[in-house]
Amino acid sequence: MRRVSVVGGSGSGKSTAARRLAKALEVPYIELDAVFWGPEWTQADPEVFQDDVRRAIAPDAWVVDGNYQSVVGRLVWERADTVVWIDPPRWRVMWQSVSRTVWRAATRHELWNGNREGWGGLAFWRGDESIVRWAWDSHSRTRMRYAAAMSDPAHAHLDFHRLRTRRDVDAFVQSVGRSEFEDQARGEQL
Numbered sequence: 001m002r003r004v005s006v007v008g009g010s011g012s013g014k015s016t017a018a019r020r021l022a023k024a025l026e027v028p029y030i031e032l033d034a035v036f037w038g039p040e041w042t043q044a045d046p047e048v049f050q051d052d053v054r055r056a057i058a059p060d061a062w063v064v065d066g067n068y069q070s071v072v073g074r075l076v077w078e079r080a081d082t083v084v085w086i087d088p089p090r091w092r093v094m095w096q097s098v099s100r101t102v103w104r105a106a107t108r109h110e111l112w113n114g115n116r117e118g119w120g121g122l123a124f125w126r127g128d129e130s131i132v133r134w135a136w137d138s139h140s141r142t143r144m145r146y147a148a149a150m151s152d153p154a155h156a157h158l159d160f161h162r163l164r165t166r167r168d169v170d171a172f173v174q175s176v177g178r179s180e181f182e183d184q185a186r187g188e189q190l
Helices: 014-025 030-038 046-056 074-078 089-109 123-130 130-150 166-189
Strands: 003-008 028-031 060-063 082-086 158-164
Touching: 003 014, 003 074, 014 028, 014 060, 014 082, 014 166, 028 074, 030 046, 030 060, 046 074, 060 158, 082 130, 089 130, 123 130, 130 158, 158 166
Parallel strands: 003 060, 003 082, 028 060, 082 158
Antiparallel strands: none
């Protein structure tokens, strides 16, 4: 496990899981949102974004956080050896989306390239302008997409891990850290 794609719906906890996994594996963490979103929430040109992603995943080891398959297609998964799908229940996603949005709006926490979330992210009635609404609306679609991807022969080269709870994520990250440590210890004994 050296090239890992961490995917899941908005508010699923994929960024936190991806950062923890990158730390456990001691590999670079690549956040696709940071590559895609320019200042003042401008979206990257699709061709520029694809080139930036190609450069980011060129090394032999990394953890990529994010979906963006509608823009980059299979670029990440063609290089990946593992996909970690963070798939909590909808109630957990909504709790995490609302609490994260409140925290970001209240603290004016910078996300990427000077961008910040505002209180409008909670305005469910604003459709796709609301991150909370986006999390609600996209939950089922995301689930169907990755369930289908797991059984798609085009992805047979990938080792899929579907993690549904925080406990699943904790156990997975610990097992990865432990197996890396055990591999290193075995190598030193030889």
